[in-house]
Amino acid sequence: MSAFSHPHLLGIEGLKEAAITEILDLADEYVEQNKQTNKKKDVLEGLTQINLFFENSTRTRMSFELAGKRLGADVINMSTSTSSIKKGETLIDTASTLNAMRPDLLVVRHGMSGAVKLLSRKVDCAVLNAGDGKHEHPTQALLDALTIRRRKGRLARLTVAICGDVLHSRVARSNIHLLNIMGARVRLIGPPTLIPSGAERLGCEVFHNMEEGLKGCDIVMMLRLQTERMHGGYFPSVSEYFTLYGLDYEKLENAKEDALIMHPGPMNRGVEIDAAVADDLTRSAIQEQVEMGVAVRMACLDLLTRKKRGEG
Amino acid sequence: MSTVTLYKNARLLDPASNLDMKGELLTEGDKIIALGESVEAPADAEIVDVGGKCLCPGLIDMRVFVGIPGADYKDTIENTGEAAAAGGVTTVLVQPNTDPVLDNTAHIEFLENRAKNALVNFVPMAAATKKMEGKEMTEIGLMTNAGHKVFGDCSSTIENAAIMNRVLKYASTFDAVIVQHLAEPSLSKNGCMNAGDLASRLGLPGIPTAAETLVLERDVRLLKGTGGRYHASQVTCADSIEILKRAKDADLNVTAGVAVPHLSLNEFAIEDYRTFMKLSPPLRGEEDRIAVVEALKDGTIDVIVSGHDPEDPESKRVPFEQAEPGVVGLETLLNVCLEMHHNGSMELLDILSKMTCNPAKIMGLESGVLAAGAPADLCIFDLNTPYTINAEDMVSVTKNTCFDGKPVQGRVLKTVVGGKCVFDYNG
Numbered sequence: 001m002s003a004f005s006h007p008h009l010l011g012i013e014g015l016k017e018a019a020i021t022e023i024l025d026l027a028d029e030y031v032e033q034n035k036q037t038n039k040k041k042d043v044l045e046g047l048t049q050i051n052l053f054f055e056n057s058t059r060t061r062m063s064f065e066l067a068g069k070r071l072g073a074d075v076i077n078m079s080t081s082t083s084s085i086k087k088g089e090t091l092i093d094t095a096s097t098l099n100a101m102r103p104d105l106l107v108v109r110h111g112m113s114g115a116v117k118l119l120s121r122k123v124d125c126a127v128l129n130a131g132d133g134k135h136e137h138p139t140q141a142l143l144d145a146l147t148i149r150r151r152k153g154r155l156a157r158l159t160v161a162i163c164g165d166v167l168h169s170r171v172a173r174s175n176i177h178l179l180n181i182m183g184a185r186v187r188l189i190g191p192p193t194l195i196p197s198g199a200e201r202l203g204c205e206v207f208h209n210m211e212e213g214l215k216g217c218d219i220v221m222m223l224r225l226q227t228e229r230m231h232g233g234y235f236p237s238v239s240e241y242f243t244l245y246g247l248d249y250e251k252l253e254n255a256k257e258d259a260l261i262m263h264p265g266p267m268n269r270g271v272e273i274d275a276a277v278a279d280d281l282t283r284s285a286i287q288e289q290v291e292m293g294v295a296v297r298m299a300c301l302d303l304l305t306r307k308k309r310g311e312g
Numbered sequence: 313m314s315t316v317t318l319y320k321n322a323r324l325l326d327p328a329s330n331l332d333m334k335g336e337l338l339t340e341g342d343k344i345i346a347l348g349e350s351v352e353a354p355a356d357a358e359i360v361d362v363g364g365k366c367l368c369p370g371l372i373d374m375r376v377f378v379g380i381p382g383a384d385y386k387d388t389i390e391n392t393g394e395a396a397a398a399g400g401v402t403t404v405l406v407q408p409n410t411d412p413v414l415d416n417t418a419h420i421e422f423l424e425n426r427a428k429n430a431l432v433n434f435v436p437m438a439a440a441t442k443k444m445e446g447k448e449m450t451e452i453g454l455m456t457n458a459g460h461k462v463f464g465d466c467s468s469t470i471e472n473a474a475i476m477n478r479v480l481k482y483a484s485t486f487d488a489v490i491v492q493h494l495a496e497p498s499l500s501k502n503g504c505m506n507a508g509d510l511a512s513r514l515g516l517p518g519i520p521t522a523a524e525t526l527v528l529e530r531d532v533r534l535l536k537g538t539g540g541r542y543h544a545s546q547v548t549c550a551d552s553i554e555i556l557k558r559a560k561d562a563d564l565n566v567t568a569g570v571a572v573p574h575l576s577l578n579e580f581a582i583e584d585y586r587t588f589m590k591l592s593p594p595l596r597g598e599e600d601r602i603a604v605v606e607a608l609k610d611g612t613i614d615v616i617v618s619g620h621d622p623e624d625p626e627s628k629r630v631p632f633e634q635a636e637p638g639v640v641g642l643e644t645l646l647n648v649c650l651e652m653h654h655n656g657s658m659e660l661l662d663i664l665s666k667m668t669c670n671p672a673k674i675m676g677l678e679s680g681v682l683a684a685g686a687p688a689d690l691c692i693f694d695l696n697t698p699y700t701i702n703a704e705d706m707v708s709v710t711k712n713t714c715f716d717g718k719p720v721q722g723r724v725l726k727t728v729v730g731g732k733c734v735f736d737y738n739g
Contacts, residue, residue, distance in 0.1 A: 013513070090629040112631030113515035114585030133633065135515030173515060197518070198509030 314341030327665030370402025370689035382411025464491030484540030550603035
């Protein structure tokens with residue numbers, strides 16, 4: 001009996017520890033498969049996966065595309081520029097149209113929080129949230145967890161600092177939920193203007209001083225500064241931001257010696273992270289996160305279609 | 313010869329005179345001519361047996377949006393009238409955000425002409441500033457002379473303090489009331505729900521209660537210097553109540569309203585991104601909701617409104633952030649409010665006062681009371697029938713109610729406007 005029995009993957013909130021562990025365990029197997037010369041399996045053979053991206057993200061879309069193709073699915077990509085949304089069609093109309101094409105998997109990225117959930121209620125197939133507004137980005141949190149687990153051997157009792165623009169970050173929200181569920185200790189570090197209100201009640205410790213917040217951390221997770229989501233100044237200048245909250249070697253010294261540096265990408269070098277730190281392969285797991293992303297997405301696609309394939 | 317109608321076997325409820333008794337009421341033409349335990353009626357009077365049910369003044373709703381002119385795809389005057397009648401509402405204060413904006417006598421007359429044959433009374437609220445842009449005040453004097461007493465920029469807050477100062481000062485000459493929407497634009501324009509833990513969790517931009525209190529506090533301070541009459545259209549939070557109490561204690565001419573959803577629901581109703589729960593101002597936290605209910609009880613809040621705002625399906629079939637705020641409410645105004653009577657939190661007459669005599673007084677209307685000489689605008693309702701609200705059964709063209717599926721107790725049976733029955737539940 002599978003611990004992951006959800007019809008969709010819309011977020012991390014509400015998942016149980018066993019379900020997350022099952023995804024990570026399966027993803028571990030796909031990591032190994034992806035290292036082989038023949039990376040293909042036929043578990044999704046005959047199934048149709050539509051990657052529906054209302055917001056640009058080449059990296060995430062490619063990762064899902066690769067994941068689907070490696071599992072044998074027919075993968076179609078659809079982006080806003082070719083969609084009817086620009087002609088005034090509502091999201092629900094789009095969902096009905098797509099549903100009529102009888103896809104088996106919909107991978108959806110949307111700029112508005114809750115949009116993917118809305119869509120999931122209007123279609124018959126499994127929906128996978130590839131990031132909705134400032135709400136959740138579950139596969140990013142899962143790939144971060146897989147990266148951490150492979151490096152540190154566990155998630156429980158680790159101290160993870162999530163630093164920077166938490167307010168606008170769906171990655172942070174998913175990570176906060178996941179790390180809490182798995183028994184890690186979460187710290188949020190950033191200027192008060194970029195930390196959401198009530199963050200403590202999400203199960204986090206909040207720091208506005210980077211040096212203080214990083215003390216004794218096992219993982220330092222940096223976030224991209226999402227200036228495109230900001231209306232008006234949330235901080236006085238990029239240079240002040242980098243001085244106070246940019247990760248450089250000096251600030252990193254406060255964390256544990258073997259602290260792992262992570263970033264969901266794409267990075268603004270010299271803004272939230274110093275280029276030398278980002279490229280330091282002994283400390284940074286940023287490239288590994290990308291690799292884990294494909295495996296995690298393969299695991300999610302596999303698990304979401306098991307029932308349909310008579311294996312659930 | 314005008315029709316004489318005797319409403320007998322009624323529970324007469326008149327909040328203005330604190331009347332709650334079994335009795336009869338006689339109307340002739342469009343006026344009430346007598347009421348009491350037993351009234352004398354001519355032999356040829358039409359008899360309406362109320363069957364022991366409640367008879368109160370027709371309800372007056374101070375916040376109703378219509379699509380005419382400019383957006384008839386949302387709802388028409390005729391249809392809004394039908395929805396109002398079905399809800400026991402006999403007078404609606406139409407918001408001025410039509411296209412064109414109701415900012416001069418010509419536009420107002422156009423609306424009045426269009427509404428001449430509607431089932432209920434349509435009273436236009438005039439914009440306080442031209443095109444509701446908050447820059448130049450409208451012809452408040454000329455419009456007051458033409459009989460209009462209520463001015464406001466609807467869902468646009470009069471942001472500029474100097475303009476508001478002038479509007480209050482100028483309107484005070486004409487005894488006009490200025491209605492303000494409490495949403496400080498720089499704090500509210502990018503938000504779509506109450507700011508707080510839930511907004512953080514859902515990843516939605518929040519609107520803090522400070523957006524409301526900053527405007528209210530400022531306006532109250534301006535009122536102190538200018539005099540005049542001020543009505544806070546909708547209050548939603550505990551801090552606003554504190555400001556209102558202070559203003560009332562200082563004998564400033566301040567009144568305030570609250571919308572039914574803010575009395576009955578809190579921010580958790582939007583969980584799952586339900587666009588039918590998106591309002592302006594947004595639904596607040598439970599502590600604020602309780603504070604608002606308490607303020608209604610102690611009289612700090614004077615008026616309950618439906619905030620009836622029909623939005624076409626396309627405006628709601630989108631992600632929460634993109635959805636238009638607004639819900640329909642005319643048909644659920646009374647029955648949802650009766651919950652406060654059934655759960656013992658408020659006296660029936662007290663609840664009814666917020667929808668009858670209080671708004672009438674603010675708007676300068678003769679209706680809203682059961683008294684000889686008053687307009688024969690009446691609402692007959694059964695206090696006890698339990699049923700479940702079903703959006704599909706609604707008269708409104710758009711069904712964007714936030715009370716679909718809610719069990720309620722109490723149903724409007726008959727609505728009378730100007731002596732004519734405009735709604736009869738039993739056909």
